[in-house]
Amino acid sequence: MKRRHFLFGAGALAVGGWWLRPDNRGAAHNAYFQSLNDTLKQHGPGRPLMLIDRQRLIGNCRALVQMLPSHCQLRIVAKSLPSVPLIQEVMTHTGSQRVMVFHQPFMNALVDAEPGADLLLGKPMPIQAARRFYTELGDTHPFKPDQQLQWLIDSPTRLEQYLTLAREQNRQLNINIEIDVGLHRGGLTDPQQLDAMIELIEAHPEQLRFSGFMGYDAHVGKLPAFIQSAEEGHRETEAIYQRYIDRLYQLNPAYQQQTLCFNGAGSPTVALYDNTTVVNELSAGSCLVKASDFDLPLLKDFQPAAFIAAPVLKQLDGLALPGPLPLGELWQGWDSNRRRTYFIYGGYWKAEPVSPPGIQANPVYGVSTNQMMYNGSPDTALQVDDQLFFRPTQSEFVLLQFGDLAVWDNRALADWWPPLSQGNGA
């Protein structure tokens, strides 16, 4: 290549690079986060916290109740709100006693605190976990599983196991059958598969009672709209669900006279259900704290109500990256959003920085669960002991990582809610 061409090319690259420089996206905390920041700086424990904004949580409960079709009850999804006092708060503000549960230690903790709760399993439990639930419950507990608990059964083999457990426990178990409405995560795939299961249940009325269906539709709305819109996907799940109900009523019309639980939905789809739905119960949990995975057009009426606050341990001017090359200097020269470096207490959660604006992780420096590096423009203006705020991307796992949840209410730290225990040894 001729020298003249090379110089021209390099010059064009430099000018182009200069034009492509990222804008300064930095700003200080807004009033909401500044008030949280100041309170935590003065009265916080000086470690990363998971905050629950109580007023926003209550507002979300109202929004959810308002969108329920008139014939549908709400079932609160416990795994997405993994703390007994958090669920109790949601029970109070939604008026629902129904909870979908996914974890044996949490089932026992919940019924100890809320013996009036009505439980439906959200996944089939290994028979050992079911047995352990009864052992820990004991015989004198005010929670009456024969009336207040439905086990989820996905296959004839599991139904046989639960029949054995019912005999062992000398109880009648309520059997809710998992049906595949398109998610393809197990459960019955053809209404005819009901025949043998209903026959087995009806052959053992002392031990088993059919109590309904659960058909979860998390696949709806996940496809690009030109392949299938959320509304079309929803109509399809409704049609599949209806076929199971029809088969049930064909097998035994007496079920039409019984109160059965036809459970469906989850946060991403709950807004699609209207008065024409074939289900009579809708599940939702995540939308009430609205982690960032739930920033969906259908959930626009819900506000984020869970934030991680992490103290800034170190504030450095500029960006210094290890090694002989002046990479950090060049980078901060090009991108003003790299001109401050913050090391925080903890990090690498399933979470995205949300305040101050324009904060980002450094992909070259790498991640750390101990002291993670973040960069921002000088306008982010954080000092040591200020807080960086994050939104969890999902709630079910991240809410368990910080010890007690810090309840933010009326601009003060108002309470501490212990998260769910993962269980202890035998």
Ligand SMILES: Cc1ncc(COP(=O)(O)O)c(C=O)c1O
């Ligand atoms: C069976 C079932 N129903 C409903 C939900 C929806 O929960 P959320 O509202 O928290 O998304 C889930 C979540 O995984 C689920 O497994």
